[in-house]
Amino acid sequence: MSRLDTIPHLFLDKVRKYGDRVALREKEYGVWQDISFNEYYRHVRHFCLGLVELDLRRGDHVSIFGENEPEWLYADLAIQSAGAVAVGIYPTNPAKEAKYVIGHSDSRFVVCADQEQLDKILEVKADLPLIEKMIVVDMKGLRRYTDPDIMSFADVEEIGRKVDNGDPDRYERLVERIEPSDVAIMVYTSGTTGPPKGAMISHQNVVSMVKNALQVIPQYETDEIVSYLPLCHVAERMMSVFLPLNSGATVNFAESVETVVQDMREILPTFYLAVPRIWEKMMAGITIKMKDASWLKRTTMAWAMPIGRRMAEARLARRTPPAALKLGYLLARLLLFRHLKKELGLLRARIAISGAAPIAPEVLFFFMSLGVPVVEGWGMTEETGIGCMNRLDDVKLGYVGQPIPNVEVKIAEDGEILLRCDHVFVGYWKDPAATASTVVDGWLHTGDVGELDEHGRLKITDRKKEIIITAGGKNIAPSEIENRLKCSPYVNEAVVIGDRRPYLVALIQIEYENVAKWAQEKGLAYTTFKSLAQLPEVNELILSEVDEANKDFAQVEKVKKFRLLEKELDHDDDELTATLKLRRKTVYKKFGDIIDEMYKSKRG
């Protein structure tokens, strides 16, 4: 009986089971190329042996720096097979942040995707004395590079191939000595406050997470997945690596970040994960497109959308819809919804998950009306990515659902969500103090505030640290209001402020593309993002959107004033994390003057 208690063992089991079945698909030269489990395995095996030959030892750390591609997965599993720890770096990270992760994790090797990422590392290599080799997947443009520590991915595989020929059992011996309690991967949490922390996740964590998660979100060998979110994030790692290792589903790699939409339409994934920002963008895209569609299309939309909404309401209430509604919905699906879903690449989506950040219920409801089976889930890096999940047949909007099997959730006295399960992480790398304050008596202190309903479904209010207490003493969750504002196709980012202040104000960043289009139709002149944001008409437009959003909130929760940001918030400028989450402290500091001014001036 073979072992199934570590990630490489799970992988070997699937290789034996599926062999020549398609495991991965990559678009190369415009054509989707199949990669079978056997080929996948051969790459992992050779790259692993190559690394070991280069003196990678058990417990060492290796960073992976690049966009999603099969080689990312080969490297990931190869590193783990060697008993070492794989550390992902966001491909959008600037050199400074990459340096932090590589340095803090004591990485001896870095696998980089291409020249772009390698250049960033070379920029800071002087400060990273532990680096021994930089292994590059795509060697294009590197002919003149003279650094002797640069190697190609293929070269390492070639070394591994020779080792394999001389000692065919070497790989098996390496894998056999891995213990379930060994750390498999390290995920740096993006850190909206302070520097990122390296969360250590063991083989056992992953194995039990996968077992528990698949009971709620079953995945089959016939499922198609599109891998496009950053792989260093635990949610995408789960989607592209861990779950398919258990189910045998096929993972498709988008050709590039810019072609994801086209690739989605070609693959039509059946199992899909997106973050709220992407759902919001898709919704805004449809709203805007419908505005300048033909009369016929607009009329169809105006007729079909209410039917979709009524159907979604019936489903949410678990009522049997009346026959007339069913018939209308069938027609609406035929005439409109099918086409919209095809356009979004969601036509075949069997389950579509929203996660990694809170989403406005309005957005989820919109997709439910179209007939997209979308469910919200919640998880943290510190518990391997998944804690609660709405069930497809039991969705409650605004809630992230019941805990998945073998996960216990309780609410502490101060409202903080505590969680206990087998897949709570090992600890933070080189930070025992933070580990001790996060996991107390086996309970993971999530830092989120929330409540449970009578059926044990969890509602996330906000991050504990971000709850606003107004001067009037009212507790307000800013993210709820911000997400409502972001439902507008013209709002890209909203920051609600009001801690120890008399009322709430907001900084709003307009959605450049959509507002620009709106301005062009109105014949307004602008040149840049800044000049567009300064137009009084744009201010009026956003004011009406804010007023609309305010209707959904109680008096104290209404946004009384707002200012439009004259620059786009950026990861490079430290205002957003790599996952595009807000760094409030930086934003407050940077725009402090504008905020103060809003509280001084009368109304505007």
Add this chain to the structure above:
Amino acid sequence: MGFLEVDTISLAFGGIMAVSRVSLSVERGQIYAVIGPNGAGKTSLLNCISGFYRPQKGRIVFDGHHLVGLRPDQVARLGIARTFQNVELFAHMSVIDNLLLGRHNHFGRGFFHNILFGYRAEEETVHRRKVEEVIDFLEMEKWRKHLVANLPYGVQKRVELGRALAQAPTLLLLDEPMAGMNLEETEDIARFILDIHQELGTTIIMIEHDMDVVMDISQRICVLNFGEKIAEGTPAEVQSNTAVQTAYLGEHYDSVLKQLEQPLQP
């Protein structure tokens, strides 16, 4: 003997000497820049090489072939591809189709052959693959199926470069590849030119006004003024050449420089 030898060619339009007794020699694997003020005859020189113009005097020898007198398509068949100062693409065709046109010379059978003996799909598959390699090389995946007319100018120039590359040339003539581009697009194109040079080993002759780029990436520079070659050398040599300074700054450039050195009068 260089890869391309231009031997004292002269080209006149009526009484105007567009190119006058210009000689130059480009080695295999070089990036060679041609610079000069407006109307210096740079594009005319390129047109002479690519067969659009026929110089009245002199010879042009490319890899052992005499070019003067050949038609542009015959020159192209020898492995010389070019781009134009103003984008010359088929605006209402897709990027892929425009690039496939670049493969025209490599098609073994023509239109009538296909009509008479049937269409050969395998051949097209091969060319389609070559086109995809170019798309990958120039990172144009996103625009593959777009109509050229709907693309921004900077991208259109990239497509044109792509069409030239699709010909699989050994000598690439670029007429102001960076004209009208913003800083980021300029950097992208400069990187692509270097990649073409290093990865594909293509010899490149480039006309360009952006001096930063020219000094950065070219190995040898030739300066034209009023149809005559006034200097040639490495970037450093050309920069310190007095004739070049005169051509760019005017006759009394030294007095201009002196004026600049003196403190301004209050």
